Amino acid sequence: MFTFDKLGLPVLGLRGLEADLSEEERAIQENVHRFARDVMRPIGKKLDAMTPEEVVAEGSPLHDYMAQMYASGILDLGALDSMSDLEKSRIFPLIFEELGWGDSGLAIATLASAIPAFTAYGTGDPEIIERFGSLPGCWLATQPDKGSEIVDMDATNVHPGTQQLKGNLSVRKDGNEYVINGQSSAWVSYGPLAQTAMAYLPCDYGDGLFKEGTQGLNWVGIMIPLDSPGVSRGKPLDKIGQRALPQGGLFFDDVRIPEKYAIATGDKAVGQMMGTLTFANMEMAATFTGVARAAFEHALDYVHERKQGGTAIINHQSVQTRIFSLWQKVEASRALSKHVFSYNYASHGPHVLASVTSKTFVTDTAFQVTSDALQLFGGNGLTKEYPMEKIMRDARAAMIEDGENTVLGLKGVTWLTRWYQDKHNISV
Numbered sequence: 001m002f003t004f005d006k007l008g009l010p011v012l013g014l015r016g017l018e019a020d021l022s023e024e025e026r027a028i029q030e031n032v033h034r035f036a037r038d039v040m041r042p043i044g045k046k047l048d049a050m051t052p053e054e055v056v057a058e059g060s061p062l063h064d065y066m067a068q069m070y071a072s073g074i075l076d077l078g079a080l081d082s083m084s085d086l087e088k089s090r091i092f093p094l095i096f097e098e099l100g101w102g103d104s105g106l107a108i109a110t111l112a113s114a115i116p117a118f119t120a121y122g123t124g125d126p127e128i129i130e131r132f133g134s135l136p137g138c139w140l141a142t143q144p145d146k147g148s149e150i151v152d153m154d155a156t157n158v159h160p161g162t163q164q165l166k167g168n169l170s171v172r173k174d175g176n177e178y179v180i181n182g183q184s185s186a187w188v189s190y191g192p193l194a195q196t197a198m199a200y201l202p203c204d205y206g207d208g209l210f211k212e213g214t215q216g217l218n219w220v221g222i223m224i225p226l227d228s229p230g231v232s233r234g235k236p237l238d239k240i241g242q243r244a245l246p247q248g249g250l251f252f253d254d255v256r257i258p259e260k261y262a263i264a265t266g267d268k269a270v271g272q273m274m275g276t277l278t279f280a281n282m283e284m285a286a287t288f289t290g291v292a293r294a295a296f297e298h299a300l301d302y303v304h305e306r307k308q309g310g311t312a313i314i315n316h317q318s319v320q321t322r323i324f325s326l327w328q329k330v331e332a333s334r335a336l337s338k339h340v341f342s343y344n345y346a347s348h349g350p351h352v353l354a355s356v357t358s359k360t361f362v363t364d365t366a367f368q369v370t371s372d373a374l375q376l377f378g379g380n381g382l383t384k385e386y387p388m389e390k391i392m393r394d395a396r397a398a399m400i401e402d403g404e405n406t407v408l409g410l411k412g413v414t415w416l417t418r419w420y421q422d423k424h425n426i427s428v
């Protein structure tokens with residue numbers, strides 16, 4: 001039982017109901033927060049107002065951001081990789097939330113462009129690390145005709161009696177090389193600027209693209225230097241939210257890649273792609289907790305400034321209950337997001353069920369929070385003079401990014417019911 005000698009104010013941290021942080025964790029948090037406030041927010045706002053072509057052009061503030069991000073040491077991949085699992089489970093959500101609070105488009109640009117480098121470190125192979133470990137890259141998975149099917153790489157949600165689509169981009173094994181032909185979707189984050197790609201593609205190893213006797217395809221996980229002959233790029237995509245995150249398609253015309261860069265083949269490629277999705281979805285939950293928190297904080301400021309009905313609007317009871325509801329949703333999002341980091345770094349290892357649970361909940365909730373926070377701004381919330389409309393657009397994109405939320409939920413329930421049926425030794 002708790003007793004209070006005196007009922008004082010709660011002690012709240014940057015992340016609300018913050019439990020104790022070590023000195024090092026607090027220093028990291030404050031450093032990333034300053035960077036998010038002083039660098040990300042102003043640059044993110046500028047980029048939001050620019051055309052996609054301007055965003056990727058020479059001299060764009062995006063390049064300035066990337067230079068400052070890498071100079072800041074916030075994402076020192078070698079240092080992050082060498083942390084213990086416990087440290088990762090505590091420090092990653094702390095960093096990603098602050099980055100999302102700063103600007104989600106820039107946060108995702110940083111992380112998506114680091115996927116090939118992260119993967120290179122994961123291989124532990126010095127040649128791969130040397131070639132891919134320090135260049136900005138992209139995560140190339142979706143194709144014009146293969147969107148949600150990429151999330152469903154293991155083909156558990158394919159309609160009975162049908163197969164996955166062949167798609168528009170595939171690989172053929174030819175001696176000691178892989179040959180790539182076709183095009184990606186226009187949604188490849190950082191595609192217009194990436195120098196490398198971590199790609200998950202259907203692959204013909206010599207006996208066709210389809211896996212014998214199944215509804216699914218054969219796959220390869222392959223690292224691609226994008227300066228290879230035969231690679232070209234589409235024009236950058238124009239979209240409503242996360243406009244600081246450049247996206248665009250990549251085209252491949254008989255692009256030959258050495259066998260060594262195929263870092264996962266067959267079922268291992270499916271496992272590796274799901275592993276990347278598991279990390280990315282977990283990270284999205286922390287980032288969009290930061291987005292929801294930003295919306296909540298803006299709303300809390302505004303309701304103390306705006307006067308209607310003879311008083312600051314915070315004095316109206318309906319405004320108070322709405323503010324409390326935003327606060328609850330941000331806290332619930334953070335709690336689930338942190339819980340999933342702890343689960344994924346526990347000794348029994350990560351699971352896609354954990355990450356889709358937090359990603360879908362937090363991004364759906366972030367959209368509700370940003371929309372409800374905008375409502376508290378009245379007409380001002382709809383204007384470009386105030387930050388709310390941009391934050392709401394940014395949050396909306398997250399419900400489709402890294403897997404559309406309904407389809408991610410289908411993957412989640414597949415694993416949950418498989419676990420249940422295995423535990424009870426039943427099949428239905």
Ligand SMILES: Cc1cc2nc3c(=O)[nH]c(=O)nc-3n(C[C@H](O)[C@H](O)[C@H](O)COP(=O)(O)OP(=O)(O)OC[C@H]3O[C@@H](n4cnc5c(N)ncnc54)[C@H](O)[C@@H]3O)c2cc1C
Pocket residue numbers: 112138139140141142143146147148149150151152157158185187188189190242397398400401402403404406407410
């Ligand atoms: C901001 C952003 C960033 C992105 N970054 C990348 C990136 O870096 N790399 C990359 O490769 N891709 C990226 N994508 C693409 C993203 O992964 C896809 O948009 C997403 O997987 C959905 O695919 P789709 O858009 O083709 O929609 P579709 O798959 O066509 O889905 C359309 C609708 O059909 C429903 N549906 C589809 N299949 C099923 C099914 N089996 N059962 C039930 N319902 C179904 C979906 O729920 C959805 O509502 C990004 C997208 C966004 C928005």
